[in-house]
Amino acid sequence: MKNTAELRELFLNYLAQNSFDDEPQGLYAPVNYILDIGGKRMRPVMLLMACQLFDENVEKALPAALAVEIFHNFTLLHDDIMDDAPLRRGKTTVHEKYDTNTAILSGDVMMIHAYQYLAKASPQLLPDLLRIMNQLAIGVCEGQQYDMDFETVETVSIPEYLKMIELKTSVLLAGSMQMGALIGGASAKDAEQVYEFGRNVGIAFQLQDDILDTFGDPEKFGKRVGGDIVQNKKTFLVLKTLELATAEDRQNLHQLLQTAPADEAAKIEQVRTLFKKYKIRQQAGKKMNAYLDTAFHHLDLLEIPEARKVELRNLAHYLINREV
């Protein structure tokens, strides 16, 4: 059994061996650039880990792992254009370093290369893997659209928000793990359990991100704390406050989230005070814990030796710190 660090190392070696050194350079240099920026490589590592639940020979899952990593980075390229983001993981975004047309076209070709790596799977598995890949990819696009739609509507319900984050971030993790399980030889039923594990972990992970964006330790968080508030994002914290607050506080929050004040720190503090009044951090933590519990329940249902599950359980605990 390989641990998280070993699986990550294995993936990084495979990634390095498969860099895009093809012509035309104008198309592929940005692909190497975004893939080299890094990140936790959470999706490919968890795909390999899902494979390892059923088969220790995880090398055969490497092409699919690279497929989901390329796909994920394609979405980052296009999302950064849409958000007009200057930085990604502290580095200049592709549309800023090159230009928007390059970011569009290099993104497009990445998506196709993701399918090309997927196509390296055994022919027997290909129909299922392609179905899962299409499903998760469509989910990501639909989630991104809902996210953009939510910016311009007055209210969003909590179920709508949860559906959006499920599509935008969690189906990619879930589908990646389902593919890993199938490559490892899992039955369709077991692969479904793994999918549900990934889906619930993914939602919990996004809820944690909402919490940390507002209440995180600035030294540890990596991004600027309070960014969601400054951008007037309708996160779980906001939506839950709107649900629980008095009419007056609801009005206050609505107003705060329509302004772009000169003093951003004051705005962050005012919104945070409202959150605290309604114990929103605890509410969000409760919700997050519930998704985490559901995830582990699906892991429990897998009829494989507990020793095989330990690494995945530890990784989920490492990625998500239980709240409350």
Next chain:
Amino acid sequence: MKNTAELRELFLNYLAQNSFDDEPQGLYAPVNYILDIGGKRMRPVMLLMACQLFDENVEKALPAALAVEIFHNFTLLHDDIMDDAPLRRGKTTVHEKYDTNTAILSGDVMMIHAYQYLAKASPQLLPDLLRIMNQLAIGVCEGQQYDMDFETVETVSIPEYLKMIELKTSVLLAGSMQMGALIGGASAKDAEQVYEFGRNVGIAFQLQDDILDTFGDPEKFGKRVGGDIVQNKKTFLVLKTLELATAEDRQNLHQLLQTAPADEAAKIEQVRTLFKKYKIRQQAGKKMNAYLDTAFHHLDLLEIPEARKVELRNLAHYLINREV
């Protein structure tokens, strides 16, 4: 055997039955919009026709036909952003009618839906179809990149230009027909012949487009005659002139193609006069005819009854009028 009009009708019915009425509307309304604008539907019709070479039951090729039509329209969506084009087939382009972010994201989801229609093929065929689809899709992106690269370089050789148009426009037609042939039950070898037919027809078609853009009948051409000259495009006509002309005329042409004069009609006429001096229309026509001959040669090599080939031969002749 169905003729071209019947195959087109069959495809249009299938397209109408498969319109994108899903949520979120913000994502899928632009998809319906671009798919409804129309066009000749050349790629899906020729995919069905390639299927029909081997099997009259062409209905089973409809999902793949829709896949290539969706893929083609995805490339139009993104190309129109990159070219900042206001109109497509006389209608407002998607990024103008909606916005650029919509055109990016709706284009992305179209590409995935293309793969989803492809995935409806029989599992036995899927590995081959996926390989062909990936190959043509990567070709289209690489061709688009070369096309953009050529805008900013001083000189392009004729082989480089031919490689670019092969990638940008002809591998899509060729791959579509190869998939149609395989779905119709063709052997790998016969499907390769069909690919080569499509590849050569596609290049001939693009050369015809270069000729018509400069020498076409304004009433019949559909686009503005002289558009390539106004945009200083390095077409086959330009590159062949640079190859054949005296140093002085080469210099003249270079200068003409670096200017954006107030009097565009005069510029078009001056360039056209240079082309005529070196009989460039005839040169381009000769090249086009050679590709067409090669295409028909590959069709001849197919060991199927001649009666099955007639419709495809007629369509190629209809699409491309032999020059000289």
